[in-house]
Amino acid sequence: MSQIVAPEAAAMRFAGPMNYRIEGDVAHFEADLKVCDPARAAVADWKLQFWTDEGGPAVCIAEVPLGGVSAAQGAVIPVGGSALASLPAGDHPHRVGLRLACFGPEGEEQHDFSTFAHAQHFQLPRLAGVVGYRFDADSVDLNVARVDNPREAGNLSGTLSLELWALPVAYRGGDFQGVPVAGIQIGSLAGQDSFVDLAFTLPASQLPPGEWHMTLMLREWTPSGFVTRDFSRFAQTYLVEVTAPAAEVAPAAAEVAQAAEVTQAVEAAPAVEVAPAVEVAPAVEAAPAVEAPAAKPSRPAAPAAPAPKKASAAKNTVDVKAAAPAKATKKAEPVADTVSINKAKSADLAALKGVSKKLADAVVAGRPYAKVDELTRVKGLGPKLLDKLRSQLSL
Numbered sequence: 001m002s003q004i005v006a007p008e009a010a011a012m013r014f015a016g017p018m019n020y021r022i023e024g025d026v027a028h029f030e031a032d033l034k035v036c037d038p039a040r041a042a043v044a045d046w047k048l049q050f051w052t053d054e055g056g057p058a059v060c061i062a063e064v065p066l067g068g069v070s071a072a073q074g075a076v077i078p079v080g081g082s083a084l085a086s087l088p089a090g091d092h093p094h095r096v097g098l099r100l101a102c103f104g105p106e107g108e109e110q111h112d113f114s115t116f117a118h119a120q121h122f123q124l125p126r127l128a129g130v131v132g133y134r135f136d137a138d139s140v141d142l143n144v145a146r147v148d149n150p151r152e153a154g155n156l157s158g159t160l161s162l163e164l165w166a167l168p169v170a171y172r173g174g175d176f177q178g179v180p181v182a183g184i185q186i187g188s189l190a191g192q193d194s195f196v197d198l199a200f201t202l203p204a205s206q207l208p209p210g211e212w213h214m215t216l217m218l219r220e221w222t223p224s225g226f227v228t229r230d231f232s233r234f235a236q237t238y239l240v241e242v243t244a245p246a247a248e249v250a251p252a253a254a255e256v257a258q259a260a261e262v263t264q265a266v267e268a269a270p271a272v273e274v275a276p277a278v279e280v281a282p283a284v285e286a287a288p289a290v291e292a293p294a295a296k297p298s299r300p301a302a303p304a305a306p307a308p309k310k311a312s313a314a315k316n317t318v319d320v321k322a323a324a325p326a327k328a329t330k331k332a333e334p335v336a337d338t339v340s341i342n343k344a345k346s347a348d349l350a351a352l353k354g355v356s357k358k359l360a361d362a363v364v365a366g367r368p369y370a371k372v373d374e375l376t377r378v379k380g381l382g383p384k385l386l387d388k389l390r391s392q393l394s395l
Contacts, residue, residue, distance in 0.1 A: 002108040010111040011040035027062040030080025044102035052094045089228040091126040093119035126230040140204040147195040155191035158221035166212035180368030209242040225365030338394035
């Protein structure tokens with residue numbers, strides 16, 4: 001954490017008016033600084049930061065390095081610059097301010113902070129009207145009444161993406177971690193224009209057991225990759241129950257097969273007569289999810305266990321808290337030495353030959369992917385590099 005230097009001990013402080021403006025994803029800001037301690041001001045590594053609240057504590061969204069400032073005591077020095085800003089998501093005003101900081105003997109020091117009197121409303125693409133989702137077997141229905149671009153006419157947005165995420169905690173802005181459930185790119189949108197009555201049926205990833213906070217993200221492609229512009233939190237959590245352990249069914253199967261092995265008992269037809277969990281085996285074979293598993297992370301097969309009970313046929317909606325149990329279909333076992341493009345950390349992706357940390361961060365920012373070939377939409381990852389990496393990647 002930064003240490004706050006008392007005003008009387010500050011090496012430099014703000015003096016006079018301060019200004020800023022936002023153009024797209026770039027913040028321009030300037031201020032006058034008064035030198036209070038010339039010796040410390042000259043040797044310190046100074047930076048001018050643009051801060052805003054993001055539904056909670058203030059965070060830095062842009063920074064301009066100043067270096068050392070050499071001037072006589074009492075001198076007023078104009079400083080400023082431009083920097084790419086990490087604008088906060090959401091359609092509401094934010095408090096903003098400038099912060100003067102440097103690195104001292106014990107870490108970062110704040111020498112002055114000044115808040116602007118008015119709140120800033122960032123002009124970002126946003127969700128409007130009613131939004132919703134509904135699970136249906138191996139797919140999910142997404143509905144969005146409207147997506148708006150409030151920027152001035154002629155200001156074309158970057159590529160927009162709708163993404164449904166399952167998060168372990170309620171989303172309140174900023175970075176997040178969770179499970180990408182489904183997503184689709186809906187194209188660019190001109191300023192003062194809207195997409196209306198959007199409805200999509202998309203392949204859905206299987207969620208691990210737990211209580212999930214479902215959140216629909218509206219994200220936009222920028223020079224920094226996809227960034228969140230707006231979001232909608234669903235008030236009711238989505239519950240995925242733990243399936244019964246397969247070991248409980250094994251004794252019943254053993255009674256029928258007698259001396260046969262557990263694996264043989266699961267595969268044998270007579271198991272249907274005594275093991276309730278095996279009665280749904282024919283329905284599992286006809287599940288459409290087997291034909292299109294690309295959007296779901298693979299899970300290892302359990303050869304020594306019979307198929308678990310089939311999930312309820314009833315559709316899960318956002319107004320039902322207890323979601324259907326995880327579906328019974330077992331996925332093929334993934335290749336052990338592949339890296340998941342939807343789940344792997346940036347460091348794991350960067351460990352691949354030919355993938356830089358910046359490129360790995362861009363891959364993470366572009367999630368989710370329905371297939372490996374979609375990686376070519378990531379800037380810097382062309383078809384040639386993808387061909388070299390393909391054998392090392394999985395969904």
